Amino acid sequence: GILACDESTGTVGARLESIGLENTEDARKTWRGLLFSTPDLGKYVSGAILYEETLFQDHPSGKTHVEVLQDNGIIPGIKVDAGLKPLPGGLAGEQVCTGLDGLPERCDSYYARGARFAKWRTALKIQDGGPSALAVQEAAWGLARYARICQESGLVPIVEPEILMDGDHD
Numbered sequence: 001g002i003l004a005c006d007e008s009t010g011t012v013g014a015r016l017e018s019i020g021l022e023n024t025e026d027a028r029k030t031w032r033g034l035l036f037s038t039p040d041l042g043k044y045v046s047g048a049i050l051y052e053e054t055l056f057q058d059h060p061s062g063k064t065h066v067e068v069l070q071d072n073g074i075i076p077g078i079k080v081d082a083g084l085k086p087l088p089g090g091l092a093g094e095q096v097c098t099g100l101d102g103l104p105e106r107c108d109s110y111y112a113r114g115a116r117f118a119k120w121r122t123a124l125k126i127q128d129g130g131p132s133a134l135a136v137q138e139a140a141w142g143l144a145r146y147a148r149i150c151q152e153s154g155l156v157p158i159v160e161p162e163i164l165m166d167g168d169h170d
Contacts, residue, residue, distance in 0.1 A: 002049060002077075005032065005035060005048055005050060028053065036072075042072035077117035077158070078110045078115040078118050079121075083098060089134055091131070091135070096135070096138045100146065107153035108153050117156040121160040123163075123164050
């Protein structure tokens with residue numbers, strides 16, 4: 001399987017705070033180190049999608065998180081999209097995925113650090129009259145451009161177009 005551990009700093013922080021821990025880089029590094037040191041993890045997981053902070057962090061053992069994963073036969077990957085923002089000219093509530101600016105340089109850096117695949121998620125909402133043709137076009141264009149950039153950097157792209165569950169579809 002693929003372990004999705006690409007939660008943002010804020011999401012991990014909320015989880016840490018829910019158990020009384022402060023959201024610091026050291027606490028996040030320790031949490032991820034514990035996760036990646038799970039005995040026999042490589043028997044069940046073949047790849048791990050990382051958040052950028054994690055890709056460049058050291059493991060508590062002194063190795064990098066990437067090295068610990070690789071030592072366990074797990075292929076490191078990276079989340080490369082920068083999240084969603086409102087789609088200008090789209091229907092109310094429609095969003096577009098961001099993160100193409102500077103992506104070629106970032107992908108080169110991610111590959112050099114040990115990532116071998118990347119993930120980009122975009123979302124479409126089913127609603128009255130939508131998704132609009134513009135939203136579909138922008139999602140497809142963004143995913144295609146991301147995939148090409150990844151391949152040019154040696155990364156295998158995971159293309160994730162998501163149809164949101166919270167629409168007015170049946």
